[in-house]
Amino acid sequence: MSKRTEKTIVDIAEELKLSVSTVSRALNNHPNISTRTKEKVKKMANKLGYRPNAMAAGLRNNKSRTIGLVVPRISMFFPATISTVIQNKLHEHGYHVLICQSNDSLEQEIALAETLYSTRIDALAVSSTLYTTDFSHFDIFKDNNIPLVFFDRVPKDYKVKVVKGDDYLGGYTVTEHLIEKGCKDIVHISGPLTCSLYTERVAGYKNALRKHKIPFKKSRIFYQELTKENALQACEKIFARPPYPDGVFAANDTTAITILEYCRKKNLRVPEDIKIVGYSNDPRAEIITPSITSVDQFPAIMGERVAKALLELLQQPGAPQRYSEELVPIQLIERASSAAPVSTSKTTVKKKAK
C-alpha cells in the first residue's frame, strides 16, 4: 500500500522536463501542443497513475462540473424516476449530479440551497417542498446567474425556468372521466394548497364539475399531505355516514391504494359501488386488484426536459435567464377501478369476473 502521494501535473512535468503549463495543455488537448508531446504526456500520466484534481481545476475555473438536484425524497417513484433520468443524461455530458433530499422540510431545503451554493454547483434543479411558498432562498442562484430550473413542484410567482406536468388538465381529465363513467358525487383528496400543482388540479376538478352541472361541495374536498395515515383519516370522515360518494379522485396513488383497501374492508365494491382514480401511475396502481386508473405524468420525459433545459443554460453562460414554462403532457391510464358502469343501487349485482 503506497503512502498517499497523489501525483500531480508537476510530477509529470518534472519527469518529462517540461513545464506544467505544457502538461496541463497536453492533457486537455489544447491545439497548440504538438501531438508528439501530447502522447508523451499522456503516457507518463498513465504510468504515474495521475488523476486530475477536480477541486483544483474547479477553483481555478470557477466551475465545479457538478449540478445540484433537490427533491423531496428519492424513495418515491416519481421523483426517483426523474432523478435517474436527469443524472444519467447529465453524466453523459460530463457533469456530476449532487442529488439531495429536502424530506419535504422547508428548513432542510433552505439549508441545502446554502450548502449547494457553497460547493459552487454549476446549475440547480429543484422540485420543492410541499410547503415552500417563499422561494427567496434560491435568490443567490438567480442573482449570480446560475442556471436554475424548477420541475414538478414549481413556484407560482417566482420568475424562473419551469418544467411541469399539465396538472390543470390532469385534474380536469380525471374528474370528467369519473363523471362520464356515471359518478355524481366525487370526492377529491388533494395535497396542500401551498403547492401550486394541487391548486391547479383542484381547479381542473372544479371546472369539470361545473361543466357537467354537478354542484361543488366544500365538504367533498380534502387538503392534506398525501400519506397513508392521512388517507385513512379522510376515509373515516368520508364513510362516517351516508351518503357515500360514488367516485374518488386521489391526488396520488398511495392515497388511492389506501382508499381502495379501505373500501374492500367496508365491503364497498370497486368499481361498482365507488370508483377510484389515482395520480402519477405508480407501479403499484397497475398490479393491485382491481387495478387503479391513474394519470401518467411521464417522469422520464420530464427528466429529459429538465436535463435539456439545464444543458442549454450551461452552454450559454452569462445569458440572462428568462422565465419560461414547459408543459409535459399527461395521459389518463384507464383501469379496472373506474371501469364498469355504476350499478343502480341494489339491482344488477353481476358477479365480478376475476
Place this chain on the structure above:
Amino acid sequence: MSKRTEKTIVDIAEELKLSVSTVSRALNNHPNISTRTKEKVKKMANKLGYRPNAMAAGLRNNKSRTIGLVVPRISMFFPATISTVIQNKLHEHGYHVLICQSNDSLEQEIALAETLYSTRIDALAVSSTLYTTDFSHFDIFKDNNIPLVFFDRVPKDYKVKVVKGDDYLGGYTVTEHLIEKGCKDIVHISGPLTCSLYTERVAGYKNALRKHKIPFKKSRIFYQELTKENALQACEKIFARPPYPDGVFAANDTTAITILEYCRKKNLRVPEDIKIVGYSNDPRAEIITPSITSVDQFPAIMGERVAKALLELLQQPGAPQRYSEELVPIQLIERASSAAPVSTSKTTVKKKAK
C-alpha cells in the same frame, strides 16, 4: 441583478482591516480568536453575503466533505431506500453524498470510480454491478486509504469493509418455508452467479432441499438478470409441459409478481396449485392479490450501518482499513402466496374466497 462578484474572505478582511487568516479563523470558530472579533467578522460576512467556497477549502485541506455512493440504480426500491438513509445520515454530519448509478454496467462502474476519485471524495460506498467480478478499479481508493465500504452486492475475494444481508439464511429460510408448506418441487429463479449474493441464496436453497431430502434438479434453477422479460421467458420454459412445480422461489419481487400474473393467466391457483415467494419485500408484494410472501432485508438498517461504517472510517483518518463483514438480519414476511396447504391434485377445489 448584481454582477457575479463572489465575496471572499479577503473582502471581509479588507472591510474590517483585519488579516485574512484572522477572518478565516473567526469563521471557523478557532479558539485563538476573541469573541468580539468573531462576532464582528460573522456580522460582516452576513452583510456582504459571503458564502464559503468549498472547492478552495477542499483544495487546501485535501478533502471535499463529499462521499461517493455507487449503486446499480436509484429507481429500484431496495437501493433507493438505502441511498435515502445513507444520504440523510451523512448529511447530518456535514457530508454531501454524490449518488451515482452504474445502471448495472461494469463499464460505467469503472468510469465512475475514476471520476469519483477525481473529485477527491472522502469516502466511497458501493453496491456493485451484477457482473462485477474484478474489483480492481476500486484499488485506487484502497491504496490511498480512502474509506471504502461495500454493501448488498459485495465482492467475494476483495478485502474490504462489507455490509450485507444474510443471503444464505434468506435462501435457506425461503426454501424451507416452501417445503414446510408442502412443496415438493421448487423452482428457483436466481440472479446471475457472478453476483455473490445469489450464489449464497442458491447455497441456502440447495441445503434446505438436502436437509429435507428433496432431490436438487439442475433444470429447476434459472440464472438470469431479474427483469420482467426474463421472468416471462423462464415461465414459458417452466410451464411448457407438466409436471409443473408446486413452489417458486424468486430472487426478487419483480420476478415473483411476473410469475404470479403468469400463473393467473394460466389458471393456476396461487397458493393452492403453486406457491410463490419473492425477495426484498418490495411495496408491491404487499398489495397484489394474493399478496406475496417475501424476505425483508431491512434496507433502512443496512443504510444506517453503511453510514455508520463510513463515519467511523472518516473519523480515524490514516488508520488502515480492515476487512470486516457485517450481516444485516433478514425476516421472512409470510403472506397469502405461500399460505394455504397444497391441494392434492384435482380433489378439493375450494372456491377461492375473494
Place this chain on the structure above:
DNA sequence: GTATTTTATGCAAACGTTTGCAATTTTCGG
C-alpha cells in the same frame, strides 16, 4: 515597573490547476 506567560493577530506559503502573455523553436517563402 519589568519579566514572563497568555492571548490575539498577521505573514506568507501551500493546495493543483489553468491561462494570458512572452519567449523560444520550427517552418517556409524568397
Place this chain on the structure above:
DNA sequence: CCGAAAATTGCAAACGTTTGCATAAAATAC
C-alpha cells in the same frame, strides 16, 4: 541563408482557502 510567420513551449499569476510560525498585544506574576 535571412527574415518573417507559424507552431510550440514556458513563466508566473491567479483561483479562495487554511495553517505553521512569528509577532504583537494584553494579562499576570514578581
